[in-house]
Amino acid sequence: MSGEFPDPLRMRDGSPIATAAEWRERRRPELLELFQRHMYGFFPPAPVTGAPNVVRSESFLGGRAMRKDVRVPLGPPGAPTLNLMVLTPRGRRSPLFLGINFGGNEVEVLAPEGVRKNTWSVERTLARGYAVASFHAADVDPDRDDFTDGVHPWHRPAGSGAERGPTEWGTLAAWAWGLSRALDYLEHDPDVDARRIAVVGHSRMGKAALLAAAFDERAALAIPSQSGCGGAAPSRTTVGETVALINKNFPHWFCTAFRAYNDTPERLPFDQHELLALIAPRPVLLCNAVEDEWANPAGQFEMLRAAAPVWRLLGKEGLRADRMPPSGKLLDGDLGYFIRPGAHAMSPVEWAAYLDFADRHR
Numbered sequence: 001m002s003g004e005f006p007d008p009l010r011m012r013d014g015s016p017i018a019t020a021a022e023w024r025e026r027r028r029p030e031l032l033e034l035f036q037r038h039m040y041g042f043f044p045p046a047p048v049t050g051a052p053n054v055v056r057s058e059s060f061l062g063g064r065a066m067r068k069d070v071r072v073p074l075g076p077p078g079a080p081t082l083n084l085m086v087l088t089p090r091g092r093r094s095p096l097f098l099g100i101n102f103g104g105n106e107v108e109v110l111a112p113e114g115v116r117k118n119t120w121s122v123e124r125t126l127a128r129g130y131a132v133a134s135f136h137a138a139d140v141d142p143d144r145d146d147f148t149d150g151v152h153p154w155h156r157p158a159g160s161g162a163e164r165g166p167t168e169w170g171t172l173a174a175w176a177w178g179l180s181r182a183l184d185y186l187e188h189d190p191d192v193d194a195r196r197i198a199v200v201g202h203s204r205m206g207k208a209a210l211l212a213a214a215f216d217e218r219a220a221l222a223i224p225s226q227s228g229c230g231g232a233a234p235s236r237t238t239v240g241e242t243v244a245l246i247n248k249n250f251p252h253w254f255c256t257a258f259r260a261y262n263d264t265p266e267r268l269p270f271d272q273h274e275l276l277a278l279i280a281p282r283p284v285l286l287c288n289a290v291e292d293e294w295a296n297p298a299g300q301f302e303m304l305r306a307a308a309p310v311w312r313l314l315g316k317e318g319l320r321a322d323r324m325p326p327s328g329k330l331l332d333g334d335l336g337y338f339i340r341p342g343a344h345a346m347s348p349v350e351w352a353a354y355l356d357f358a359d360r361h362r
């Protein structure tokens with residue numbers, strides 16, 4: 001692996017990880033703890049809540065599919081509720097793409113292809129035999145530096161003060177936790193093949209998708225798209241967005257302890273290849289756009305290279321190439337990569353790549 005990134009197969013105390021069992025029992029738990037303590041903050045446990053409530057169940061796309069809207073409670077009575085929209089091809093249990101939207105279920109996810117900058121290609125996805133489930137980010141936590149709204153006030157650690165403590169969870173962790181709450185429901189939805197749920201997301205929602213898949217093994221496949229800094233791009237970099245910039249511009253995304261690394265990311269006890277490695281042996285696809293240098297497409301490929309030894313230790317093939325594939329060509333395998341021409345957006349082009357990748361891992 002590349003010398004400048006920490007070795008995923010070495011414990012903090014320097015001892016090597018030589019077997020799959022050691023990875024699972026020692027290194028994986030160590031990394032889960034480190035990522036929470038230094039970067040995203042600690043996740044609260046799944047909440048004890050009332051049952052989810054299906055408030056709409058109707059035919060969709062002229063009877064070719066079904067639409068269900070489900071209210072999933074995120075805490076005790078009074079806490080926020082996730083409005084999960086679940087679109088399923090009719091008549092069979094289907095694999096599913098789950099992701100958070102920026103603009104609302106109706107406004108963004110149901111918009112026809114090409115109408116909005118971020119597209120969900122719902123019709124095409126359903127026609128290819130996949131279900132789609134999504135909720136609006138603000139259902140879990142509005143995207144602003146305010147910890148009095150969203151789920152945060154409902155899940156404070158015992159004994160916390162008025163201010164957010166250094167390792168209390170930020171907004172990215174809250175979004176990822178929201179994806180896990182959606183999985184709690186989807187596991188029991190009779191129209192969904194719960195063993196084949198891909199977690200997807202664009203940009204900041206890609207960071208959340210990656211984090212959710214790293215922590216929640218019910219996600220069978222992860223597709224963080226143009227996720228950049230705090231997602232699939234390295235923190236040890238000078239390309240695109242840096243730790244200092246992301247903490248300055250989005251102070252609520254991470255725990256405040258992460259700010260200690262603003263000018264010294266090389267002191268972090270991990271880098272983002274190790275967040276990817278937490279997904280192993282499940283497949284992951286990183287998507288990028290050539291003009292989106294802010295998200296550091298080449299750095300993301302380096303993260304795949306540095307993560308690959310973990311897949312190999314777990315008996316998988318790992319990464320199939322030493323170099324980034326040409327623009328427009330999907331690099332398949334356990335560690336997939338796709339880059340297309342153009343700028344920062346979730347376009348029908350990457351949805352087609354998500355579908356092709358999911359087909360190959362069905």
Ligand code: GCU
Pocket residue numbers: 202203204205226227228229241246294
């Ligand atoms: C900003 C931010 C990125 C983020 C992106 C987005 O550009 O710096 O980290 O991924 O917004 O969510 O669109």
